[in-house]
Each structure stands twice: as structure tokens, then as C-alpha cells.
Amino acid sequence: MMVSLLPVWAVLTPVLGLCALLLCERWIRPERVAAPFVGLSLYLSLSMTYQVMTSQAPLVYALGGWLPPLGLTLRADGVGVFLMTLTALVMTGVAVCAWTPSEGASSRGRFSFWALLLALWSALNLAFTAQDLFNFFVALEMLSFAAVALVALDGTRGALVAALRYLLFALAGSILYLLGVGLIYGRYAVLDLAGLREIAQPDTVTLAALALMTVGLMAKTALFPLHLWLPPAHAGAPAPASAMLSALVVKAPFLIILRLWVDLLPLPAAAPQQIMAGLGAAAILVCSVIALRQQRLKLMIAYSTLAQVGYLFLMFPLMPGPAPWQDIGWTGGLLQLASHGFAKAAMFLAAGLIYEALGHDRVAELGGLARRQPVTLAAFAIAGLSLMGLPPSGGFIAKLLLLTAAVEAGAWWIAAVILAGGILAAFYVFRALGHALADGDPPVAPVALYRQGAVLALALCALAIGFVPLRPFALLAIGRPLEALEALP
Amino acid sequence: MTELLALTLALPLLAGALFIVATASTRAALFGFFAFGLFLALAWVALDAVDVALTEAAIGGGATGLLLLRLNGRMRHPVSLGEPAGPRLKIAAGLLAALVTLALGALLLALPEPAPSLAAATVEPLPTLGIGNPVAAVLIAYRALDTLLEIVVLLIAVVGLRALGTDRGWGGRPVPWPEGGPSPALVFLARLLIPAGLVFAAYLFWVGADAPGGKFQASTLLAALWLLAIMAGLAPAPSSGGRWTGRALAIGPLAFIAAGAIGIAAAGSFLAWPEPVAKPMIIAVELALAVSIVVALVLLVAGPPERETGR
Amino acid sequence: MSATLFGLAGAALVGIGLFGLIVHPTALRKLLAFNLVGAGVFLVFGVVARRAAAAGLAGDPVPQAIVITGIVVAFAATALAATLLARLSGPEEEP
Amino acid sequence: MIADLLTIVLVSTGAVFFLAGTVGLLRFPDPLSRLHALTKADSLGLGLIALGLVPQAGSIWMALKLLLVWLLVLAGSTAAGQMLARLHRAEAADD
Numbered sequence: 001m002m003v004s005l006l007p008v009w010a011v012l013t014p015v016l017g018l019c020a021l022l023l024c025e026r027w028i029r030p031e032r033v034a035a036p037f038v039g040l041s042l043y044l045s046l047s048m049t050y051q052v053m054t055s056q057a058p059l060v061y062a063l064g065g066w067l068p069p070l071g072l073t074l075r076a077d078g079v080g081v082f083l084m085t086l087t088a089l090v091m092t093g094v095a096v097c098a099w100t101p102s103e104g105a106s107s108r109g110r111f112s113f114w115a116l117l118l119a120l121w122s123a124l125n126l127a128f129t130a131q132d133l134f135n136f137f138v139a140l141e142m143l144s145f146a147a148v149a150l151v152a153l154d155g156t157r158g159a160l161v162a163a164l165r166y167l168l169f170a171l172a173g174s175i176l177y178l179l180g181v182g183l184i185y186g187r188y189a190v191l192d193l194a195g196l197r198e199i200a201q202p203d204t205v206t207l208a209a210l211a212l213m214t215v216g217l218m219a220k221t222a223l224f225p226l227h228l229w230l231p232p233a234h235a236g237a238p239a240p241a242s243a244m245l246s247a248l249v250v251k252a253p254f255l256i257i258l259r260l261w262v263d264l265l266p267l268p269a270a271a272p273q274q275i276m277a278g279l280g281a282a283a284i285l286v287c288s289v290i291a292l293r294q295q296r297l298k299l300m301i302a303y304s305t306l307a308q309v310g311y312l313f314l315m316f317p318l319m320p321g322p323a324p325w326q327d328i329g330w331t332g333g334l335l336q337l338a339s340h341g342f343a344k345a346a347m348f349l350a351a352g353l354i355y356e357a358l359g360h361d362r363v364a365e366l367g368g369l370a371r372r373q374p375v376t377l378a379a380f381a382i383a384g385l386s387l388m389g390l391p392p393s394g395g396f397i398a399k400l401l402l403l404t405a406a407v408e409a410g411a412w413w414i415a416a417v418i419l420a421g422g423i424l425a426a427f428y429v430f431r432a433l434g435h436a437l438a439d440g441d442p443p444v445a446p447v448a449l450y451r452q453g454a455v456l457a458l459a460l461c462a463l464a465i466g467f468v469p470l471r472p473f474a475l476l477a478i479g480r481p482l483e484a485l486e487a488l489p
Numbered sequence: 490m491t492e493l494l495a496l497t498l499a500l501p502l503l504a505g506a507l508f509i510v511a512t513a514s515t516r517a518a519l520f521g522f523f524a525f526g527l528f529l530a531l532a533w534v535a536l537d538a539v540d541v542a543l544t545e546a547a548i549g550g551g552a553t554g555l556l557l558l559r560l561n562g563r564m565r566h567p568v569s570l571g572e573p574a575g576p577r578l579k580i581a582a583g584l585l586a587a588l589v590t591l592a593l594g595a596l597l598l599a600l601p602e603p604a605p606s607l608a609a610a611t612v613e614p615l616p617t618l619g620i621g622n623p624v625a626a627v628l629i630a631y632r633a634l635d636t637l638l639e640i641v642v643l644l645i646a647v648v649g650l651r652a653l654g655t656d657r658g659w660g661g662r663p664v665p666w667p668e669g670g671p672s673p674a675l676v677f678l679a680r681l682l683i684p685a686g687l688v689f690a691a692y693l694f695w696v697g698a699d700a701p702g703g704k705f706q707a708s709t710l711l712a713a714l715w716l717l718a719i720m721a722g723l724a725p726a727p728s729s730g731g732r733w734t735g736r737a738l739a740i741g742p743l744a745f746i747a748a749g750a751i752g753i754a755a756a757g758s759f760l761a762w763p764e765p766v767a768k769p770m771i772i773a774v775e776l777a778l779a780v781s782i783v784v785a786l787v788l789l790v791a792g793p794p795e796r797e798t799g800r
Numbered sequence: 801m802s803a804t805l806f807g808l809a810g811a812a813l814v815g816i817g818l819f820g821l822i823v824h825p826t827a828l829r830k831l832l833a834f835n836l837v838g839a840g841v842f843l844v845f846g847v848v849a850r851r852a853a854a855a856g857l858a859g860d861p862v863p864q865a866i867v868i869t870g871i872v873v874a875f876a877a878t879a880l881a882a883t884l885l886a887r888l889s890g891p892e893e894e895p
Numbered sequence: 896m897i898a899d900l901l902t903i904v905l906v907s908t909g910a911v912f913f914l915a916g917t918v919g920l921l922r923f924p925d926p927l928s929r930l931h932a933l934t935k936a937d938s939l940g941l942g943l944i945a946l947g948l949v950p951q952a953g954s955i956w957m958a959l960k961l962l963l964v965w966l967l968v969l970a971g972s973t974a975a976g977q978m979l980a981r982l983h984r985a986e987a988a989d990d
Contacts, residue, residue: 008759012746015641018648019739025730063634065758070610070631070862108659112652119645126638134866138638141873142645145880149649152884155656163653164827164884165570171834171877172821178870179814179841183596185863186848189605205599208592495802499809506813506836510820518832529839532806536846537858541867545842549871553835553878560828560882564889567826574823582822590815597807597847606852608860623857627865639869646876653883674977681970705868789879792886 001479004051004059007074007129010044010084013037014122021115031099034114038095041121045088049081058479067485068192074129077479079334083128083255086338089461090247090345091121096454097349098240109153113241116153119146120244127252133181133191133213136256137174140220144170147249150241151233162232169219169229173253176216183209193263194484200265210260214272217260220253223276223313224283227306234302239352242298246305247345251337254312258333261316262324263482273316280313281417288424292431297351297361300428301344304387307421308340311402314414318405325477329409332401334476335465339394342462343383349455350380357444363432367440375452377436382459384429386466389422394465401470491535498535502528515567519558526550539701540624543693547709548786555716556790563664563792619768621699628703629771633760637745640778643785644738651729654793660730663791671722679721686714694779698768704775704782711779712786719791727787729794734784741781748774803850810843827885831878838874842867898950905947912940926983934976938969 017037024033048059058077066072076084098113123142130136148170152163181191187205190196200206215226222230230250234242261272284307291303315333324330353376354369355361370377386395399418406414505525509518526549533542574582611623611631618630628636651659690710697703718724727734748760748770755763762770813836820833845863852860916936923929945965952958 005753005759008749011638015638015742016746018641018644019743022644022648022735022739025735026732061759063758064630064752064760064762065756066631069607072632072634074634108652108654108656112648115648116645116652119641119648122641134632134869135635138635138642138869138873141642141877142638145642145645145649145876148880148884149645149652152653152887155653155887157888160653160884160888164568164881164888167877167881167884168570168827168830168834171881174877175834175837175841179593179844181866182841182844182848182863183600185845185866186597186600186604186851189607189852189860189862205596208596491802492805495805499805502809503812503816506816506839509832509836510816510823515826515828518829522832522835525836525839529843532809532843533846536803536806536850537853538846538849538864538867541842541846541864541871544868544871548875549835549839549842553875556875556879556882557828557831560886563886564828566889567828568885568888569825570827570830571825573825579823582819585822586815586819589818590811593811593814593844594808597811597844598804600848600851602851604848604851606854606860607862608852608857609855611861612855612857623861624864624868627861628868632862632865635866635869639872642873643876646880649880650883653880653887655887672978672981674974674981678970678974682967685967705872786875789876793883 001057001060001075001483002051002055003061004048004076005061006044006048006051007059007076007080007125008061008063010041010048010076010125011074011122011129013041013044014118014125017041017118018115018122021111021118025111030111030114034118035095037118038092041125042088042092045081045084045125048076049085052076052078052081052478053475056478060485062485068132068195069190072135073131073192073485074126075131075479076129078475078477079255080128080479082334082338082475083251084125086341087121087124087128087248090244090341090458091117093345093454093458094240094243094349097243097352097451099451100448109238112149112153113238116146116150116241117244120150120249124248124252128255131193133184133193135191137178137181140174140177140253140256143249143252144174144220147245150245151237153238153241154236156236158232159236162229162236165229166233169226173216173219176219177213178216180209180211180213180216183212192484193259194482196264197266197482198484202265202267206265210265211272213260214257214276217253217257218279221250221257222306222309223279224286224306224310225279227283227287230306231299231302234305234348235296235298239298239348239355242302242352243345243348246302246348247341250305250309251341254309254337262319266322266324276313276316277318277411277414280310281414283307283310283313284417284421285424288421288428292424292428294428295363297354297363297366297432298348300363300432301347301351304347304425304428305340305344307425308336308344308387311336311340311399311418311421314402314406314418317411318402318409318414320409323481325480326472327405328401328472329405331471331473331476332398332405335394335401335468335473336398339386339398339462339465342458342465343386343393343395346379346383346455346459346462347387349458350376350383353447353452353455354380357447358442359445363435365442366432366436367438368442368444369436369440372442372444373447373452375449375456376447377433379452379456379459380436381433382456382463384425384433386459386462388426388429389418390426392463392466394462394468397466397468397470495535498528498532502532515561519554519561522557523550523554526554540622540703540706543701543706544709547706547713551713552709552786552790555713559790559792617764617767618762618771619698620771622697622701622703624701625697625703629775630762633745633749637742637749637760640741640745640781640785643782643789644742647738647785647788650789650793654729655795658793658795660728661794662728663726663788663793664795671720675717676721676723679717679723683714683718683723686710690714694775697775698771704779708779708782709786711783712790715783715787716790719787726791727784729788734788737780737784739781741778744774744777803847806843806850807847810840810847813837813840813843815840827881827888831881831885835874835878838870842870845870902947902950905943909940909943909947912936912943916940927980930976930979930983934972938972941965941968
């Protein structure tokens with residue numbers, strides 16, 4: 001492993017940006033204050049990824065020189081930097097797309113948006129690098145508060161109700177998670193993942209604590225049947241906010257679930273993994289069908305998020321080996337996470353630009369869009385390709401890996417669900433595309449080309465993941481298995 | 490003997506909780522919540538966690554209760570998230586609650602004996618930090634990142650609260666409170682308590698390094714005094730977009746991060762406290778944090794800005 | 801022993817709060833019930849801390865510090881929820 | 896010895912005042928008389944208990960702290976009583 005301060009600055013740079021926004025609120029427009037911090041955070045994430053790839057070792061930092069179990073460490077392993085890169089690219093895309101020539105100084109919407117974007121970024125980087133169960137909790141709370149405020153940003157009654165529901169779900173999830181943390185501490189007096197890995201036993205207290213934490217996190221990641229808060233929240237938020245929420249925010253609790261079951265207490269494939277996969281399968285089938293029936297584009301995309309989150313949970317029984325990161329199920333699940341992140345960000349941003357252009361997002365009235373906004377529509381179509389799992393796209397390779405893993409594991413029902421989910425996704429994506437390609441001549445407000453370009457770039461990122469070779473992706477295995485820090489390296 | 494004490498504290502706690510849930514009147518439930526908070530703080534004293542007891546009394550019971558009481562006064566109609574529960578749902582909920590209680594109780598009884606502990610590990614480095622209160626050491630040294638980010642959580646909550654305000658009130662102040670003007674008794678109380686409270690807050694802050702107390706407890710007390718002054722009409726609520734508000738909110742995290750960076754140069758690690766000046770540095774950072782916490786707490790209780798400023 | 805008693809009280813608080821959370825339809829009462837559950841969970845930490853008394857300390861400082869952080873975070877959550885409620889119960893903002 | 900006796904007598908008297916106040920709170924018919932019972936009882940009762948504990952305080956500072964506690968509670972409960980009464984009158988006028 002390599003000692004590096006970069007994970008610390010990746011968490012704190014957006015915090016510095018938040019402070020700068022508060023300090024300069026009265027003088028400088030918020031997007032101008034935030035922009036350098038967005039750039040710096042992007043640079044940090046990319047350079048961390050570069051370092052991890054070149055050294056083939058995780059970047060580790062023990063804060064204040066205090067080692068676990070007393071102290072806290074940040075550890076950017078292959079999975080961590082992979083997700084941080086996803087976050088950085090999506091955030092940059094969102095920032096470019098939300099960069100509109102503004103008049104006047106600070107307004108409620110604009111200031112809050114940029115401040116919350118930075119807050120989310122810090123929380124996500126922390127969630128991806130933290131190694132301590134309570135540190136995760138802090139990351140989740142930062143994430144939830146910023147996300148709830150983003151949902152309510154439009155200030156309409158519907159958005160406020162959606163935000164309130166979201167907050168109550170998030171709080172319930174937090175409290176369950178915290179209860180689990182308390183039990184773990186009572187059992188082991190250790191909260192550090194690597195330390196716990198060495199001593200954790202599958203006894204009643206530990207399993208109950210894990211179950212509590214997992215259910216709490218499922219509520220936050222909106223796994224069926226704890227998903228009811230998500231569609232109104234993600235559809236009610238402003239489009240750039242929805243992009244961050246759907247692409248990134250629901251992924252952080254998922255990653256923590258993954259770390260709990262792979263890093264904290266690795267168990268042979270058994271009931272918990274099967275239950276998680278079962279719920280994931282239910283999410284794919286039920287929510288895809290509901291997505292098919294939505295009249296509004298943003299609601300359709302939100303239900304699609306629920307289905308795509310379901311795929312992530314399929315990976316749990318598909319990593320049967322003693323080193324799950326060498327199984328294709330691991331690679332498939334994490335590639336699904338990233339390709340969905342890019343695709344969904346592109347889709348929500350595209351829906352936002354469509355709304356700006358047409359003044360509505362009713363699926364049935366999208367006619368004529370193809371001619372008037374070809375770039376946006378192309379982005380939407382490419383992102384849709386990835387959701388359906390058609391080649392060449394990240395979604396294709398992710399689902400193919402999961403499918404192969406399911407066949408190898410003999411889990412035919414999972415294979416069937418993956419195929420059915422792809423077909424259902426094809427139905428709802430093509431329905432929207434079909435309407436958009438239809439004739440029509442609606443009045444269209446102009447949308448700057450660079451904003452459409454940013455959306456297209458994100459969609460192309462989803463496409464690019466499709467060119468990863470069809471085998472366990474080496475980056476995602478860097479820094480595994482987790483090793484305890486014995487002395488200050 | 491201690492069992493008896495525990496019982497005399499635990500029973501009112503449960504009775505209070507049952508009252509809060511069972512009473513039909515929201516206002517009665519809120520007053521019950523204050524009493525509950527007081528008993529909870531006493532329970533923390535009985536658990537030998539005086540630092541937590543102070544925080545619970547100040548934030549958990551006090552500030553939260555005040556916040557909800559104010560909310561209840563301002564709400565024109567209750568916000569409902571569903572239908573009133575029928576008898577069937579009540580029975581089901583009661584069974585579920587009993588089941589959860591039993592399961593959780595059983596889990597607690599199943600915890601290992603003797604309990605694993607980090608207590609010894611927290612005490613050992615105390616001399617190098619120059620502070621004597623191990624809880625303070627956990628907060629400011631061993632788990633300093635948690636504390637730093639917790640202040641950020643407060644900041645995010647303030648940003649979120651402002652985001653939830655109206656466009657009209659952006660950059661303004663919260664609505665005055667109470668709306669009919671303060672009662673003379675309150676003004677009298679404020680004049681009497683504020684000087685005494687300031688002295689006590691300074692004492693709490695200073696003693697926190699070595700004995701129970703510290704920046705959170707002192708900051709909450711200061712925030713409570715400020716709120717009292719606002720309620721009594723003796724001081725204005727902070728203007729949410731104001732120059733000084735922004736600076737006050739940012740100074741805590743900035744000072745903490747700056748101290749962390751100094752730690753790299755002077756002690757070889759981010760957020761490490763260089764030994765000879767550990768204590769003065771810690772005090773300085775805690776002062777800056779206290780400023781941010783006080784302003785954040787006051788803003789969070791006072792609510793989103795609703796009045797326009799005259800700017 | 802006395803620590804265990806508080807632990808059971810904490811478990812009961814979680815149960816009572818959960819009951820309130822399910823039964824009360826109004827958001828303010830749900831918020832109160834949520835705070836009861838939170839208090840119960842924090843008490844669990846307190847019991848864990850008290851049981852782990854060692855090295856001349858009456859309790860393990862780590863879970864105590866965690867509860868202090870947790871109380872502040874729970875307060876922030878309540879404040880955010882309260883703001884949402886206040887907005888929702890007020891008149892719709894004129895555009 | 897005499898100090899202990901003094902403590903016992905004063906604290907017991909204080910407890911009687913609390914008891915009386917509680918009975919009054921439970922039995923009196925309307926809010927104003929309940930308040931009357933409560934504020935009188937607890938300021939006087941607490942004063943007696945604080946005074947009774949002074950001989951046990953051990954140091955002059957501790958004794959002063961005890962008296963300070965009493966004074967602060969006195970101020971607080973007096974003001975709270977006033978405000979509750981005003982609230983009651985305002986609400987009675989509304990009905």
C-alpha cells in the first residue's frame with residue numbers, strides 16, 4: 001500500500017469549496033466560486049486513479065497518525081478510485097450542464113445548488129474511501145441532508161412532500177444502521193473494517209447487527225420494497241440534481257452494503273445473499289413494468305433507476321469464490337454500477353434539457369424533438385442503449401458478465417431476470433425514443449450546445465465502459481483482500 | 490443501590506416516552522418531550538457519561554424541544570402523511586414494537602462478558618495531547634475527522650435549511666418570535682440569565698479539556714442564550730446571508746483544516762497535534778468550531794429566512 | 801447490572817418510538833417518535849460504553865464520543881425536517 | 896451530627912413541599928391554581944433541599960454552587976409560571 005494524502009484532500013476539497021461559497025456569497029456568483037473546486041476535485045480523483053493503477057496498490061492515510069481501532073483511516077482501493085472517477089466525471093458533466101449564463105448575484109436556487117453539489121461530492125468521496133463503520137454513518141448523513149435539500153430545491157408542494165418522505169426514509173435507515181454499529185461496537189470494540197475482518201464471528205449479535213445495517217442501507221439505496229420514496233423525489237428535483245441523485249447518491253449506501261458483506265464478514269453464499277438477490281430481481285421486474293406505464297419522462301427514468309439498482313443486488317450470490325473480486329460477478333456488478341451512473345446522469349440531464357426546450361416532459365408529446373435537438377436525443381439514445389444492455393455499451397458488458405456468472409453458478413432464475421429486465425428496459429426506452437422520433441413541429445426554446453455536449457459526453461462514457469475486456473477487471477481487484485494496518489507504513 | 494437509582498430513572502423515562510406517544514394533544518407531547526429529555530440526561534449521568542448528559546440536556550432535549558415547540562406554534566395546520574391508524578394497525582404496531590423491544594433486549598444480554606473496550610487505549614496518549622478528558626481526546630484527536638465532518642453536517646443542514654426557505658426571504662432574517670411580542674417575564678429572565686449563562690458557558694468550554702464539558706456543550710448554551718435574547722427581543726436573529734454569518738459558519742471547518750495542515754508540517758500527519766503546542770492549538774480550533782456551532786445552531790432553531798432585508 | 805437496566809430501557813424506547821412512528825399520521829408526531837427511537841439507540845451506545853469500563857474510566861470514551869456526534873447529527877436532521885414541515889403547512893408561495 | 900440533623904429536617908421539609916405541589920398539580924381544577932401550587936411548592940421546596948444540602952457540601956464553593964442552582968431555578972420557574980399564565984389567559988380570551 002502507499003501512504004498518500006490524496007484521499008484526505010479528495011474529501012476536504014469540496015468542503016473548502018463549501019466554505020468559500022459561504023464566504024463569498026455576497027460578492028461573487030456561486031458558480032464562479034464553485035468552479036475551481038470542481039476542477040480541483042476532478043483532478044484529485046483522476047490523479048488518485050492514475051496512482052492506484054500505476055502502483056497497483058491502494059492509497060492509505062491514517063489521520064493524525066492514529067491507527068485503528070482508535071483512529072480513522074481513509075483507503076482508496078481499486079473500487080474506491082473507480083467510483084471516485086465515476087463521481088468526478090458525472091459531477092463535472094452536471095456542473096457544465098448546469099452552468100447557465102446568469103444575471104444578478106446569488107439567488108436561492110443557484111447558491112443552494114452549487115453548495116449542495118460540493119457537499120454531495122465530499123460525502124461521496126468519504127463514503128468511497130472510509131474504512132470505519134461510524135465514519136460511514138457521517139458520510140451517509142452528509143449525503144442524505146444534501147440530497148434532501150436538492151430534492152426540495154424547486155419549492156413546489158410536490159417536491160416538498162417528496163423531500164419530507166425521502167428524509168423520513170433516510171432517517172429511518174440511519175437509525176437502523178446506527179443501531180447495528182452500536183451492537184458491533186458492543187461485541188468487538190472495533191469499528192474499523194480491516195480490524196473487524198480479523199475477529200468477526202458469524203454469531204447472533206454480529207449477524208443481527210449486519211442485518212440491521214443492511215436493511216437501513218437498503219432503505220437509503222431504495223431497494224424494492226423500500227423504494228417508494230425515490231420516484232417522486234428524483235422526478236421532482238431539478239434535472240441536474242436528479243442526475244446526481246440517481247447516478248451517484250443511491251450508489252454510496254450500496255457500496256457500503258458490499259463492503260459489509262465482502263470485507264467485514266465474508267460468508268459463503270447463503271441465505272442473506274439469496275435474499276438480497278431476490279429483492280433485486282423483484283425490483284427489476286416490478287419497477288421496469290411500472291416505468292413502462294409512466295406518462296412523464298422524468299418519472300419513467302426514476303423508475304428505471306429502481307430497476308437498475310436491482311441489478312446491483314444480483315451480484316451477491318454470483319461471487320462464490322473465496323476471493324470474490326476475482327469473480328466475474330464482482331466485475332459485472334461494479335461495471336453495472338458505473339455504466340448505470342453515466343447513463344442515468346446523461347438521461348436525467350437530457351430530460352432536463354428536453355424540458356427546457358419544450359416546456360414539458362410528457363412522453364407522448366415529444367414528437368419533432370429529433371430534428372430540433374439531435375445532440376440531446378442522441379445522448380438519450382446512447383444512454384438508453386446502456387440501460388437495455390445492448391452492445392456496444394457498458395450496460396451490455398456488465399449484464400453479460402452477470403449473466404455469465406449466473407449461468408456458471410447455475411442460478412437460472414437470475415439469468416432469466418437479467419434477460420427479462422433487458423427486454424422491459426428496451427420497451428420503455430424505445431417507447432420514449434419512438435415518440436421523440438415521430439413527426440412534429442413543437443415550439444422549441446434554444447439550449448446552448450455546450451450543455452447538450454456535456455450530456456452527450458456522459459452518455460459516451462457509459463458507452464466507453466463497453467470496451468473493457470470480458471474478464472475480471474484488474475483495477476477492481478487492487479487493494480484486496482483488505483489488510484489491517486499493523487504499523488504506520 | 491445503583492439498581493434502585495437506575496430503576497427510579499429508567500421508569501420515568503419509559504413513562505415519559507409512553508406519554509409522548511399516547512397523548513392526543515401535540516402540545517402536551519412536546520412538553521412531555523422536555524421532561525423526557527431531562528430524565529434522559531439524568532440517565533446519562535447515571536451511566537457515568539457526563540459529557541453525553543450535558544449534550545443530551547442541551548441539544549437532544551433542549552434545542553430539539555425548542556425547535557419542535559416553535560414549529561408547532563408556527564404550523565397553521567398539521568401535515569399528515571397518512572390516515573389515522575385503525576385499531577388493527579395499532580395492535581399490529583404494538584406487537585411489532587414489543588417484538589423489537591424483546592429482540593433488542595435479548596441482543597444486549599447476549600453481548601460478551603467481559604466487554605471489549607478501547608478505554609485503556611484512549612487514556613494512554615492523553616499526556617502527549619495535554620488534555621485530561623478522554624472523551625474530548627476522542628472527539629478532537631483520535632476521531633477528529635468525524636468531528637470535523639460533523640461540523641460540515643451542521644453546515645450542510647444550514648445550507649439545506651436556507652434552500653428550503655422562500656425566494657422572497659432569501660438573504661433575510663427568520664420571522665420574529667414570538668409573534669405577539671415578548672412577555673415581560675421572559676425579558677426579565679433573559680436579562681438575568683444571559684450574563685450568568687455566559688460565565689457558565691466560558692467555564693464549560695474551558696473545563697472541557699480536562700473534565701466533562703467542552704465546545705459542544707458550551708456552544709449549545711451560548712446558542713440557547715442567543716435564542717433567549719432573540720425571543721425576548723433583546724437581539725436580532727442572524728441574517729442568513731449576512732457577511733458575518735457566512736464568516737462565522739466557515740471559520741470552524743477552515744480553522745480545523747488549517748490545523749490539520751499544520752499537523753502535516755509539524756507532526757508528520759494531517760490532523761496530528763504537534764506535541765509542545767497541542768493544547769493551545771486544540772483550544773484555538775475549538776474556539777473557532779464553537780463560533781460555527783453557535784451560529785449554526787441558532788440558525789437551525791430560528792428557521793429559514795422569511796423576511797426581506799432592506800438591502 | 802444497572803447498565804443492563806438502562807439497556808433494556810433503551811430497547812423499550814426503540815419499541816415505543818417505533819409504535820409512535822407507525823401509529824401517528826401527522827409528521828410532527830412522527831418526528832417526536834423518531835427522536836424517541838434515536839434516544840433508545842443512543843442509550844444502547846451508553847450501555848455498551850458503561851459495560852466497557854476499564855483503565856480507571858467509568859466507561860469507554862469512544863462510544864460516548866460517538867453518541868455526542870450522533871446527538872448533534874440527529875438535531876440537524878430534526879431541524880431540516882422541521883423546516884420542511886413549516887414550509888408545507890404554510891401557504892403556497894406566490895410565484 | 897447537628898449538620899446531619901439539619902440536613903434531614905430541611906430536605907424532608909422540602910420533599911413535603913414537593914409532595915404538596917404535586918398533589919396540587921394533580922388535584923386542582925384549573926390551570927391557574929395548578930400553576931399556583933406548582934411554582935410555590937417547587938421554588939420553596941427546592942430552596943429547602945438546597946439549603947439542607949449546604950452542610951454536606953464540603954466546601955464553600957460547592958455550597959455557593961448549590962445556592963446558585965436554587966436561584967437560577969427560582970428565576971426560571973417564576974418566569975415560566977408567568978408565561979404559562981399569560982398563555983392560558985390569552986387562550987381563554989380566544990374561546
